[in-house]
Amino acid sequence: VPDAEIIAVGSELLTHERVDTNSLFVTEQLNVLGVEVRRKVVIGDDRARLAAAIRDALSNAEIVVLSGGLGPTEDDLTRDAVAAALGRNLIFSDEILAWIEQRFRLFQRKMADVNRRQAFLVEGAEILPNPRGTAPGQWIDLHGHVVMLLPGPPGELKPLFVNECVPRLTRHLPPQVIRTRFFRVAGMGESDLDALIAPVYTRVANPVTTILAGMGDIQVHLRARAGTAEEAETLLEAVAPEIETLLGDRIYSRNGDLLETVIGQLLRERGATLSVAESVTGGMLAQRITSIAGSSDYFVGGFLTYSNRMKTELLGVAAELIEAHTAVSEEVARAMAEGARARTGSDYALAATGEAGPESATGAPVGTVFLGIATPAGVEARKIGSPGERQRVRSLSTQLALDLLRRRLIAQR
Amino acid sequence: VPDAEIIAVGSELLTHERVDTNSLFVTEQLNVLGVEVRRKVVIGDDRARLAAAIRDALSNAEIVVLSGGLGPTEDDLTRDAVAAALGRNLIFSDEILAWIEQRFRLFQRKMADVNRRQAFLVEGAEILPNPRGTAPGQWIDLHGHVVMLLPGPPGELKPLFVNECVPRLTRHLPPQVIRTRFFRVAGMGESDLDALIAPVYTRVANPVTTILAGMGDIQVHLRARAGTAEEAETLLEAVAPEIETLLGDRIYSRNGDLLETVIGQLLRERGATLSVAESVTGGMLAQRITSIAGSSDYFVGGFLTYSNRMKTELLGVAAELIEAHTAVSEEVARAMAEGARARTGSDYALAATGEAGPESATGAPVGTVFLGIATPAGVEARKIGSPGERQRVRSLSTQLALDLLRRRLIAQR
Numbered sequence: 057v058p059d060a061e062i063i064a065v066g067s068e069l070l071t072h073e074r075v076d077t078n079s080l081f082v083t084e085q086l087n088v089l090g091v092e093v094r095r096k097v098v099i100g101d102d103r104a105r106l107a108a109a110i111r112d113a114l115s116n117a118e119i120v121v122l123s124g125g126l127g128p129t130e131d132d133l134t135r136d137a138v139a140a141a142l143g144r145n146l147i148f149s150d151e152i153l154a155w156i157e158q159r160f161r162l163f164q165r166k167m168a169d170v171n172r173r174q175a176f177l178v179e180g181a182e183i184l185p186n187p188r189g190t191a192p193g194q195w196i197d198l199h200g201h202v203v204m205l206l207p208g209p210p211g212e213l214k215p216l217f218v219n220e221c222v223p224r225l226t227r228h229l230p231p232q233v234i235r236t237r238f239f240r241v242a243g244m245g246e247s248d249l250d251a252l253i254a255p256v257y258t259r260v261a262n263p264v265t266t267i268l269a270g271m272g273d274i275q276v277h278l279r280a281r282a283g284t285a286e287e288a289e290t291l292l293e294a295v296a297p298e299i300e301t302l303l304g305d306r307i308y309s310r311n312g313d314l315l316e317t318v319i320g321q322l323l324r325e326r327g328a329t330l331s332v333a334e335s336v337t338g339g340m341l342a343q344r345i346t347s348i349a350g351s352s353d354y355f356v357g358g359f360l361t362y363s364n365r366m367k368t369e370l371l372g373v374a375a376e377l378i379e380a381h382t383a384v385s386e387e388v389a390r391a392m393a394e395g396a397r398a399r400t401g402s403d404y405a406l407a408a409t410g411e412a413g414p415e416s417a418t419g420a421p422v423g424t425v426f427l428g429i430a431t432p433a434g435v436e437a438r439k440i441g442s443p444g445e446r447q448r449v450r451s452l453s454t455q456l457a458l459d460l461l462r463r464r465l466i467a468q469r
Numbered sequence: 470v471p472d473a474e475i476i477a478v479g480s481e482l483l484t485h486e487r488v489d490t491n492s493l494f495v496t497e498q499l500n501v502l503g504v505e506v507r508r509k510v511v512i513g514d515d516r517a518r519l520a521a522a523i524r525d526a527l528s529n530a531e532i533v534v535l536s537g538g539l540g541p542t543e544d545d546l547t548r549d550a551v552a553a554a555l556g557r558n559l560i561f562s563d564e565i566l567a568w569i570e571q572r573f574r575l576f577q578r579k580m581a582d583v584n585r586r587q588a589f590l591v592e593g594a595e596i597l598p599n600p601r602g603t604a605p606g607q608w609i610d611l612h613g614h615v616v617m618l619l620p621g622p623p624g625e626l627k628p629l630f631v632n633e634c635v636p637r638l639t640r641h642l643p644p645q646v647i648r649t650r651f652f653r654v655a656g657m658g659e660s661d662l663d664a665l666i667a668p669v670y671t672r673v674a675n676p677v678t679t680i681l682a683g684m685g686d687i688q689v690h691l692r693a694r695a696g697t698a699e700e701a702e703t704l705l706e707a708v709a710p711e712i713e714t715l716l717g718d719r720i721y722s723r724n725g726d727l728l729e730t731v732i733g734q735l736l737r738e739r740g741a742t743l744s745v746a747e748s749v750t751g752g753m754l755a756q757r758i759t760s761i762a763g764s765s766d767y768f769v770g771g772f773l774t775y776s777n778r779m780k781t782e783l784l785g786v787a788a789e790l791i792e793a794h795t796a797v798s799e800e801v802a803r804a805m806a807e808g809a810r811a812r813t814g815s816d817y818a819l820a821a822t823g824e825a826g827p828e829s830a831t832g833a834p835v836g837t838v839f840l841g842i843a844t845p846a847g848v849e850a851r852k853i854g855s856p857g858e859r860q861r862v863r864s865l866s867t868q869l870a871l872d873l874l875r876r877r878l879i880a881q882r
Contacts, residue, residue, distance in 0.1 A: 346751025
């Protein structure tokens with residue numbers, strides 16, 4: 057299997073504010089094809105340095121992916137540098153020009169002369185159509201090596217890579233079949249999860265198991281390689297079902313969907329509605345729920361109650377209850393959820409109250425959070441302890457609140 | 470002035486989940502010294518490739534910064550690779566060993582044999598003390614070139630770079646003084662801003678002006694270099710005040726503070742409180758406000774009204790008003806802000822209603838957003854058009870709502 061090197065082009069990527077993220081996407085896509093990335097380079101708009109980097113990459117790796125530097129200005133040097141590195145000419149392509157002109161007509165804008173620069177093709181390169189931008193990608197097959205020139209904007213690069221590069225790479229790579237299983241798991245720490253499933257996945261080297269941990273969110277990837285699809289599936293079947301059983305209902309997605317997407321689907325299937333009452337999470341819960349297109353179908357709204365008075369006035373939490381238990385308590389979390397459900401008329405309501413820090417207002421240790429949930433079947437609360445600083449406490453609380461809702465939705469199927 | 474190249478070492482940095490962030494910090498520090506980063510490389514734990522990359526870097530740049538690969542395991546190859554690239558030996562340092570042993574004693578742990586690997590020094594290297602970790606940094610002066618070996622954990626690299634590398638680099642660099650000005654600007658597009666201030670900053674090459682654009686948020690950096698502080702200040706004074714005047718009250722920060730931090734300070738100074746009524750922003754506004762520690766001093770809470778019914782029931786927006794103007798209207802934005810202010814008793818209230826897409830519920834084009842603000846002086850609304858997809862509309866609306874509040878707070882000083 058060949059190796060790959062990724063070169064990101066653009067002086068703006070050498071500032072302290074910008075980081076090359078295209079390479080993460082390309083790496084993920086290449087890994088799925090069984091190709092490893094051996095080196096990543098970020099380089100400025102400098103023709104000589106760029107040409108040298110391309111030659112260097114070709115001596116290290118069979119697959120060289122370039123992103124950026126395909127724009128219309130004089131700073132956009134990737135085409136020139138690739139031609140120089142390969143000792144080839146740049147050919148003016150009437151086909152690309154016609155396509156660019158058509159695009160400008162479509163947007164009723166006049167094409168500037170500089171855009172003609174984008175119509176140059178490295179001799180022998182294949183055009184990779186880029187319906188989202190003016191610069192097409194280019195694919196150069198060097199018989200043993202491949203060089204790809206891709207546009208820098210992620211919104212152009214990603215679909216182009218998936219639609220044009222992946223199929224070509226698949227033909228280019230030695231025949232092998234890759235089959236994968238993917239589990240997204242909420243509400244579990246990385247070390248606990250690893251202790252649970254390591255006895256299974258360490259039995260075999262193929263499939264390879266990768267565990268990626270986020271904030272209260274873990275991804276388990278299994279990747280089996282074989283000569284045929286049947287063999288790959290057999291390899292997966294030797295461990296995947298066992299891992300799936302061990303993880304059980306902690307798995308919330310098998311296709312990469314986010315937790316907020318899964319919740320939206322569950323609510324939609326049940327024709328149920330949701331509201332929130334947020335204190336410690338300060339809007340983060342609603343923000344995640346409403347980040348999903350169409351969420352207005354099931355999310356009605358809710359309350360941000362950042363003071364005791366607001367908990368009482370907006371949610372009807374009894375002042376005596378807060379007095380007796382403090383605002384960071386199981387009792388108040390339950391009352392907040394009940395209040396949100398009653399006042400919005402939603403079927404489900406989530407509430408979160410806690411101490412995000414850096415200081416504690418109630419005396420409860422920073423990181424103490426109570427989640428409340430009100431459902432057609434009743435109301436309950438759950439205490440969580442989230443170590444770490446303010447943003448971490450808020451993020452983890454949000455994630456666990458969404459997972460609590462998911463579990464209740466599944467239980468009340 | 471010499472150039473720099475940064476090499477981040479570690480196979481984990483070649484996965485699709487991890488990105489090298491040390492280089493951003495090092496770039497910022499180097500830029501302040503007047504040094505430009507010409508290339509960044511990420512490379513795995515592979516001795517031959519790493520040694521080749523180091524040789525290559527030395528042929529391109531005078532300053533080579535390596536991060537990572539200084540740990541105690543066999544995968545930690547930076548020391549070996551540098552020695553190989555320079556044709557030098559690795560020398561066992563009793564001084565480093567004694568230091569590591571002492572550190573283990575301090576933490577009452579037994580030093581493992583593998584940690585002896587961390588006591589090897591490239592021949593001729595100076596030790597850079599690393600009080601936060603076991604691996605010291607190394608500084609190699611090649612008379613004309615400098616190679617630095619720095620630990621990978623950011624918590625170790627950053628103080629080590631500031632305390633040990635910056636002073637050495639300063640001695641190494643031609644004497645120069647750098648003075649900067651910094652403006653953060655909200656509520657303006659990048660091209661409009663550039664058109665406004667380019668006539669000023671293009672008059673001079675020193676200071677260098679850099680414009681970094683985010684979502685409704687632009688940073689303008691001016692950096693002047695001279696032999697003395699007075700000269701550098703004089704250079705800045707030739708353009709900075711003029712730029713500052715042109716940008717006027719669009720500047721919200723001169724020290725890097727976020728917009729939500731600035732708003733918190735303004736509210737605090739006035740002893741004023743804030744609430745929100747969010748529809749299109751779905752919690753994002755509250756989430757940004759409450760991301761600031763201590764925000765409970767001025768943020769009381771608010772309402773998430775994701776349906777017409779909730780706008781009426783929770784905020785008291787008249788159903789007839791929504792019927793007459795749709796929920797995405799100036800009238801409803803004003804009524805939402807008034808409702809939030811009245812029902813929470815806050816001094817100020819922000820409201821946002823609009824179409825985030827992908828579909829429009831009211832017929833208003835996707836990206837149409839009305840911001841409402843209620844203050845002790847009255848209520849008003851502002852229409853914004855935010856092209857782009859859902860997250861962009863939400864983010865830009867949030868930013869412009871915060872900026873609207875900032876302007877009203879300043880006006881009502």
